Amino acid sequence: MGEVTPFRAARNAPQLKSSGSAIEELLAAARLKLLETGTRNRLIHTPRGTKRARALDLSGNGSDHVFEMLVRKNKPLRFLPAVEAAAPQKAASRRNLPRLVRSSERCWEGLQTTLPLGPLYKQLRGMRRDARAAEEERGVNVLFLALGFLRWYEDEKSNVPRHAPLILIPVSIVHDDKRAVFDLRLREEDIAANQALQERLRGDFGINLPDVPERGEWLPSAYFSAVSNAASAKLRWSIDANAIELGFYSYTKLLLVKDLDPSRWPGNRLTTHPILCGLLGEGFGAEPPVLPEEARLDERLNPAHLVHIVDADASQTRVIETVRAGRNLAVQGPLGRASPKRLPTLSQRPCMMGGRSCSSLRKWLRSMSCVRDSARQALRISTLIFTAKL
Numbered sequence: 001m002g003e004v005t006p007f008r009a010a011r012n013a014p015q016l017k018s019s020g021s022a023i024e025e026l027l028a029a030a031r032l033k034l035l036e037t038g039t040r041n042r043l044i045h046t047p048r049g050t051k052r053a054r055a056l057d058l059s060g061n062g063s064d065h066v067f068e069m070l071v072r073k074n075k076p077l078r079f080l081p082a083v084e085a086a087a088p089q090k091a092a093s094r095r096n097l098p099r100l101v102r103s104s105e106r107c108w109e110g111l112q113t114t115l116p117l118g119p120l121y122k123q124l125r126g127m128r129r130d131a132r133a134a135e136e137e138r139g140v141n142v143l144f145l146a147l148g149f150l151r152w153y154e155d156e157k158s159n160v161p162r163h164a165p166l167i168l169i170p171v172s173i174v175h176d177d178k179r180a181v182f183d184l185r186l187r188e189e190d191i192a193a194n195q196a197l198q199e200r201l202r203g204d205f206g207i208n209l210p211d212v213p214e215r216g217e218w219l220p221s222a223y224f225s226a227v228s229n230a231a232s233a234k235l236r237w238s239i240d241a242n243a244i245e246l247g248f249y250s251y252t253k254l255l256l257v258k259d260l261d262p263s264r265w266p267g268n269r270l271t272t273h274p275i276l277c278g279l280l281g282e283g284f285g286a287e288p289p290v291l292p293e294e295a296r297l298d299e300r301l302n303p304a305h306l307v308h309i310v311d312a313d314a315s316q317t318r319v320i321e322t323v324r325a326g327r328n329l330a331v332q333g334p335l336g337r338a339s340p341k342r343l344p345t346l347s348q349r350p351c352m353m354g355g356r357s358c359s360s361l362r363k364w365l366r367s368m369s370c371v372r373d374s375a376r377q378a379l380r381i382s383t384l385i386f387t388a389k390l
Contacts, residue, residue: 023281027270035253044162046165052247059245060244061244063241064221067219067220071191079113079183079184080110111184128182144247146166146169147169148242148243150227150237151239152201154204164194164197166197167193170186170189172184173185191212197209205234210227220241290321
């Protein structure tokens with residue numbers, strides 16, 4: 001995940017008068033607001049042993065074995081209800097094997113759960129629906145498989161244990177229509193350490209937790225050993241290596257925290273960027289609006305020249321045409337449930353007609369996926385081909 005400038009140092013740093021330092025202070029304050037290190041954040045404390053509709057406990061399946069099958073071999077893991085997993089589980093426990101069992105009827109690897117078939121599939125359907133809705137509204141995945149939990153205490157006098165996940169694997173729940181079963185699949189996104197926990201322990205205890213390796217044939221057990229060494233001074237703390245939970249973790253803000261760290265931008269490109277300097281420093285020069293507020297759009301725009309994947313209202317059309325004209329703008333206002341579905345039109349239109357470039361290929365591909373789904377539903381077409389000039 002990379003080093004992040006400690007917020008306490010930024011907060012206590014002396015006030016400097018240069019414009020660059022002022023922008024750095026504003027960025028540090030923004031990162032401080034984004035990074036939630038309180039115990040209400042499930043990345044800091046995840047209630048363990050409680051029944052929750054938005055989390056599924058998979059403890060006992062063996063973190064290394066799950067990682068090997070799901071990440072290294074990229075195999076889907078089938079959720080096994082308690083009745084189906086009971087018989088092979090007894091044999092596995094007698095041989096002291098990890099509690100990752102294989103269905104007797106199929107050659108698929110399975111994840112043992114403690115729920116019967118009916119309640120298990122009901123919960124998986126709900127989590128799958130919530131994960132899809134969150135991705136449509138926010139544009140990012142929030143469903144992760146958490147491997148290993150750190151049991152820690154806020155101070156030496158506290159008797160309340162906190163449990164925080166250590167490794168977060170982005171996953172998706174897939175329904176096999178032919179067999180009427182649910183599988184867990186790995187997403188093409190980065191596996192990450194718990195950055196919120198890293199910052200909390202760095203600020204409160206001076207403990208620097210390691211990052212997960214970006215490459216190489218590593219296993220969770222090796223990372224847990226590195227975490228244990230980093231926190232060896234805390235005698236009451238412990239790591240439950242085989243604690244596994246499927247749940248929702250809001251990781252979007254942590255990615256923003258990384259992007260707003262000037263040390264991650266070579267050549268001081270972030271604090272000297274003209275747009276950022278205009279936003280946080282001297283401001284922008286006044287420009288006449290492309291479409292004034294009092295303008296009637298039907299009279300100013302030719303409908304034949306508007307290429308909208310889905311319908312856009314007047315305010316959304318103003319934003320689209322302003323971006324197409326080559327302007328930089330910030331849009332402020334409440335986003336309703338339907339508004340994020342209009343954003344793919346904004347990202348696709350400049351690429352197709354205005355020559356504007358997208359900031360991230362991954363974000364562009366995710367937006368194009370939303371464009372494809374919207375077009376299939378609205379236009380009833382089966383195949384869409386997008387081309388990108390890189």
